[in-house]
Amino acid sequence: MIKTAEFIMSNSEVAKCPKDTLPEYAFIGRSNVGKSSLINMLTDHKNLAKTSGRPGKTQLINHFLINKNWFLVDLPGYGYARVSKSSKKKFQRFITDYFEERQQLVLAFVLVDIRHEAQKIDLEFMEYMGENGIPFSIIFTKADKLKPKAIERNVAAYLQELLLTWEETPKYFVTSSSSAVGRDEVLNEIDKTNQQ
Numbered sequence: 001m002i003k004t005a006e007f008i009m010s011n012s013e014v015a016k017c018p019k020d021t022l023p024e025y026a027f028i029g030r031s032n033v034g035k036s037s038l039i040n041m042l043t044d045h046k047n048l049a050k051t052s053g054r055p056g057k058t059q060l061i062n063h064f065l066i067n068k069n070w071f072l073v074d075l076p077g078y079g080y081a082r083v084s085k086s087s088k089k090k091f092q093r094f095i096t097d098y099f100e101e102r103q104q105l106v107l108a109f110v111l112v113d114i115r116h117e118a119q120k121i122d123l124e125f126m127e128y129m130g131e132n133g134i135p136f137s138i139i140f141t142k143a144d145k146l147k148p149k150a151i152e153r154n155v156a157a158y159l160q161e162l163l164l165t166w167e168e169t170p171k172y173f174v175t176s177s178s179s180a181v182g183r184d185e186v187l188n189e190i191d192k193t194n195q196q
């Protein structure tokens with residue numbers, strides 16, 4: 001249960017994130033995947049996720065303190081950053097810094113739109129997480145846009161795609177921000193893993 005949710009700070013650098021060592025749960029995905037809506041739905045606050053973000057493409061790490069006990073971290077939509085002339089691409093630096101430096105991270109939720117086939121950038125991001133040993137679960141968003149059969153079919157297809165490269169699939173949650181579907185399941189997962 002979320003009793004209190006407070007915006008704490010926005011940062012463009014990991015070094016400036018809260019010094020607290022409270023457990024953190026991060027939410028990340030491509031922009032427009034429904035991340036702000038999901039955070040507002042989970043916390044039962046209409047505009048929590050927007051309070052920190054200026055409109056536009058500001059790339060910030062947003063910390064929200066939940067129940068004075070853990071941080072919900074709203075990470076910016078990811079995209080590739082070109083790191084050299086060799087056309088090698090990586091994710092934006094401060095996103096990878098966040099995952100590689102933030103010891104208090106318990107679990108990341110990688111959001112994907114349930115309507116779409118697995119996208120290359122999402123698969124590569126999950127691969128990056130796996131390679132770096134960063135625990136994550138998948139959150140399928142916007143489930144209200146599909147009928148139950150289509151939800152089943154799309155989730156099964158997504159997991160099949162993952163099994164081409166993974167030995168096992170991560171835990172996943174089906175959610176809808178407009179109907180609060182999946183809210184209890186996600187919050188239970190956080191409760192269960194939060195040792196604080």
Ligand code: GDP
Nearest residue numbers: 031032033034035036037142143144176177178
């Ligand atoms: P963000 O960029 O990932 O933070 O995405 P937003 O939360 O701003 O959502 C992007 C768009 O998708 C908005 O038009 C939302 O109204 C819509 N949206 C987000 N979540 C849902 C959902 O669960 N169901 C439906 N039907 N639309 C959603």
